[in-house]
Amino acid sequence: MTKAVIIEQHGGPEELKLVDVTVGQPGPGEIRIRHKAIGLNFIDVYQRSGVYQLPMPLHLGMEASGIIEAVGEDVTHLKVGDRAAYASQPPGSYCEERVMPAKCVCKLPDAISFETGAAMMLKGLTAQYLLKRTLPQGGLKAGDFILFHAAAGGVGLIACQWAKALGYQLIGTAGSDAKCALAKANGAAHVINYNTEDFLARVKEITGGKGVKVVYDSVGKDTWDKSLDCLAPFGLMASFGNASGAPAPIAPGILGPKGSIYLTRQTLFSHIVTRESTQEMADDLFDAVTSGKVKIHIDQTYPLADIAQAHRDLEARKTTGCTLITL
Numbered sequence: 001m002t003k004a005v006i007i008e009q010h011g012g013p014e015e016l017k018l019v020d021v022t023v024g025q026p027g028p029g030e031i032r033i034r035h036k037a038i039g040l041n042f043i044d045v046y047q048r049s050g051v052y053q054l055p056m057p058l059h060l061g062m063e064a065s066g067i068i069e070a071v072g073e074d075v076t077h078l079k080v081g082d083r084a085a086y087a088s089q090p091p092g093s094y095c096e097e098r099v100m101p102a103k104c105v106c107k108l109p110d111a112i113s114f115e116t117g118a119a120m121m122l123k124g125l126t127a128q129y130l131l132k133r134t135l136p137q138g139g140l141k142a143g144d145f146i147l148f149h150a151a152a153g154g155v156g157l158i159a160c161q162w163a164k165a166l167g168y169q170l171i172g173t174a175g176s177d178a179k180c181a182l183a184k185a186n187g188a189a190h191v192i193n194y195n196t197e198d199f200l201a202r203v204k205e206i207t208g209g210k211g212v213k214v215v216y217d218s219v220g221k222d223t224w225d226k227s228l229d230c231l232a233p234f235g236l237m238a239s240f241g242n243a244s245g246a247p248a249p250i251a252p253g254i255l256g257p258k259g260s261i262y263l264t265r266q267t268l269f270s271h272i273v274t275r276e277s278t279q280e281m282a283d284d285l286f287d288a289v290t291s292g293k294v295k296i297h298i299d300q301t302y303p304l305a306d307i308a309q310a311h312r313d314l315e316a317r318k319t320t321g322c323t324l325i326t327l
């Protein structure tokens with residue numbers, strides 16, 4: 001038996017229940033992992049609340065680290081006793097121990113702690129595919145301006161540091177002056193408090209009226225319209241979340257007059273669909289972290305039994321950087 005967090009229906013944090021469940025043996029292509037630490041992500045909130053509808057009962061959580069306890073047939077990249085970490089479908093990381101597909105589970109380098117591994121996999125792989133694979137026509141080069149919303153959050157603080165290492169001028173938005181200062185300290189070239197300042201006017205001012213090459217937008221409804229107007233001609237609107245709600249449907253015709261801009265909606269799970277792409281992206285993330293280019297900030301920690309409070313604080317915008325769930 002193992003402790004696991006489930007919900008039986010979509011709803012508020014009060015739906016999160018810590019229960020005892022049995023853990024089976026891994027089948028072909030699967031592993032059993034005993035967790036050392038678990039990561040908290042905003043997608044967990046969408047899955048709990050019903051923004052993303054999933055079958056019930058639902059085991060929640062998409063990110064963790066631990067030790068491989070058993071390996072099913074056909075799994076060649078992991079063995080019993082390996083330290084490992086993952087960001088992966090299906091949900092179910094809020095537990096002590098689980099059986100899951102091995103494809104997205106990566107060996108964790110000795111230089112990276114279980115805590116860092118659990119905190120960074122989903123958020124770090126997201127920052128990786130955004131900055132390295134979600135690019136405007138012609139790519140990005142050193143000195144280019146990009147706009148990154150929610151820059152002091154989990155994905156945001158990683159992106160600030162990585163963008164700086166790549167030479168990009170990241171303009172970061174955040175909801176308070178303290179969060180803006182944090183984003184700046186982590187490599188944002190410019191910061192805007194989007195609760196007190198007009199971020200469109202500030203982006204125009206910072207870029208000398210030219211606009212940015214890419215907007216990375218995970219806030220959604222509240223930032224959508226102005227974000228499109230922050231783009232330079234042929235710029236890329238990369239939507240990857242909806243923390244404030246889903247943006248309204250959009251007519252393709254509006255993209256032309258805004259400068260023939262491009263629009264994409266990205267999800268990590270398209271990028272980590274194969275073992276090879278997952279490992280390639282993870283190796284890049286491991287290198288960014290072990291080289292010191294990117295530091296993983298674990299700014300909040302909650303025991304698994306307090307998972308409801310962790311959800312409340314994330315939704316109330318009280319957190320910065322990464323949040324760790326301990327066992």
Ligand SMILES: NC(=O)c1ccc[n+]([C@@H]2O[C@H](COP(=O)([O-])OP(=O)(O)OC[C@H]3O[C@@H](n4cnc5c(N)ncnc54)[C@H](OP(=O)(O)O)[C@@H]3O)[C@@H](O)[C@H]2O)c1
Nearest residue numbers: 041042150153154155174175218240241243244267268317
């Ligand atoms: N598509 C993908 O592949 C993918 C993968 C990972 C994450 N994501 C998305 O990326 C975003 C960041 O994820 P994360 O786990 O690192 O979370 P996070 O950034 O640590 O937390 C979300 C942040 O969004 C901002 N926000 C703006 N309006 C909000 C609202 N109405 N309610 C709540 N928060 C609001 C808040 O920052 P301020 O107070 O500074 O506004 C909040 O701290 C999320 O939208 C997530 O869904 C997408």
